[in-house]
Amino acid sequence: MWGLLIGMADPRGTLMSWSIKLGTIKGIEIRVHVTFFLILIWAAAEGLSQSGGGWGRAIFGVLSTCLLFVCVVLHELGHSLVAIHFGGRVRNIILLPIGGVAQMESLPDKPIHELLVAIAGPAVNFVIATVLMLIALPMIRAEIPTGLLVTLSSPRAWYVLIAFVVRLLFRLLDGIDWRALVLYLLGANASLGIFNLLPAFPMDGGRVLRGLLALWLDYLRATRIAINVGQSLAVILGFFGILTANWMLMLIAVFIFFSAGQEGRVVEARVVLGNLRVEQVLNSQAPSLSPLHSLAHVLDVASHLRQANFPVMQGTRLVGVLTQDDVLAALHQYGVEVRVGRVMRRQFPIVRPTDTLLHARQLIAQSGIKALPVMNGSVVLGLISLQDIDAAYLLSATPHLA
Numbered sequence: 001m002w003g004l005l006i007g008m009a010d011p012r013g014t015l016m017s018w019s020i021k022l023g024t025i026k027g028i029e030i031r032v033h034v035t036f037f038l039i040l041i042w043a044a045a046e047g048l049s050q051s052g053g054g055w056g057r058a059i060f061g062v063l064s065t066c067l068l069f070v071c072v073v074l075h076e077l078g079h080s081l082v083a084i085h086f087g088g089r090v091r092n093i094i095l096l097p098i099g100g101v102a103q104m105e106s107l108p109d110k111p112i113h114e115l116l117v118a119i120a121g122p123a124v125n126f127v128i129a130t131v132l133m134l135i136a137l138p139m140i141r142a143e144i145p146t147g148l149l150v151t152l153s154s155p156r157a158w159y160v161l162i163a164f165v166v167r168l169l170f171r172l173l174d175g176i177d178w179r180a181l182v183l184y185l186l187g188a189n190a191s192l193g194i195f196n197l198l199p200a201f202p203m204d205g206g207r208v209l210r211g212l213l214a215l216w217l218d219y220l221r222a223t224r225i226a227i228n229v230g231q232s233l234a235v236i237l238g239f240f241g242i243l244t245a246n247w248m249l250m251l252i253a254v255f256i257f258f259s260a261g262q263e264g265r266v267v268e269a270r271v272v273l274g275n276l277r278v279e280q281v282l283n284s285q286a287p288s289l290s291p292l293h294s295l296a297h298v299l300d301v302a303s304h305l306r307q308a309n310f311p312v313m314q315g316t317r318l319v320g321v322l323t324q325d326d327v328l329a330a331l332h333q334y335g336v337e338v339r340v341g342r343v344m345r346r347q348f349p350i351v352r353p354t355d356t357l358l359h360a361r362q363l364i365a366q367s368g369i370k371a372l373p374v375m376n377g378s379v380v381l382g383l384i385s386l387q388d389i390d391a392a393y394l395l396s397a398t399p400h401l402a
């Protein structure tokens with residue numbers, strides 16, 4: 001058995017390159033990461049190696065694993081479709097050996113919407129579990145001792161029933177019994193729903209808690225409280241893991257503790273950068289280049305003025321951008337004599353002075369160009385670079401992070 005952790009974002013977007021597209025649902029690409037196939041091989045190998053195992057068992061293992069991951073996709077689709085309903089954008093859902101990740105390009109802004117998006121995933125698993133329970137009950141009714149089902153009014157009877165069903169599951173798993181598949185998926189969906197509702201980032205429950213708090217408190221404060229709750233929970237889980245010598249639990253506790261802190265830094269950056277405007281940190285003294293300048297001239301200017309990125313002007317018209325990365329790449333490829341006009345970037349997004357630093361940072365991330373021109377109408381005011389934004393963030397951010 002393996003743990004399933006369901007995240008909602010892959011900020012670096014590095015998972016895409018090693019994944020294969022399975023299909024598209026409502027404009028969302030469903031992809032599977034190459035490492036996912038390791039899980040299938042593992043499931044098949046386990047079926048083959050068990051005592052009394054064989055190809056039948058191997059296929060059974062692969063099939064149940066695939067069906068479990070169908071449930072994971074449905075969980076992520078739950079998040080995604082609700083997010084799209086509230087104006088968010090979802091690029092894709094990627095299946096990993098540890099679970100699924102929905103890559104959201106933009107999330108709904110309102111706390112109540114974020115709350116509904118977060119709760120939609122686990123809700124899907126609870127719905128699946130309920131349907132499977134309705135299917136499973138008639139299937140296993142014959143196996144359940146008479147009398148057990150009649151007395152379900154007391155909690156103890158439920159406990160006895162669950163213990164009985166788990167024992168039955170293991171007995172059925174000894175043979176290739178399809179009822180075992182139903183019970184396995186029932187248990188897996190129930191645990192997926194419950195585990196993901198733990199009130200700790202990066203689990204859905206952390207976002208649900210933050211969304212609830214943000215209905216009354218400001219977003220940053222709600223995030224800090226949710227992080228503290230999650231980290232306290234992680235400490236309790238960790239202690240429990242130590243007491244019971246459960247390594248898996250200890251690992252999960254450490255993972256939750258550090259992921260929660262990470263969420264705090266991300267939100268802090270988003271809030272701080274969302275409150276600063278480009279005109280406040282704009283480098284308006286940036287000297288410009290002409291397309292006819294050589295790279296040797298650029299290096300000369302760069303070393304004298306400690307300037308790494310340049311707008312390229314023809315008269316008063318902006319015709320290009322040359323960043324430090326571009327200069328280094330061009331030097332490597334063409335040497336110092338090449339003209340700026342040949343190696344500059346001609347396609348680039350433009351930032352307005354009233355844009356937030358958050359918006360500028362998103363444009364830089366999307367375009368991959370580390371400095372963008374700031375324009376007021378057709379007038380170039382200067383450049384804003386990733387370094388400018390990071391420096392402004394360091395100056396403005398509160399020294400203690402939640």
Ligand SMILES: [Zn+2]
Nearest residue numbers: 006121196204
């Ligand atoms: Zn989720």
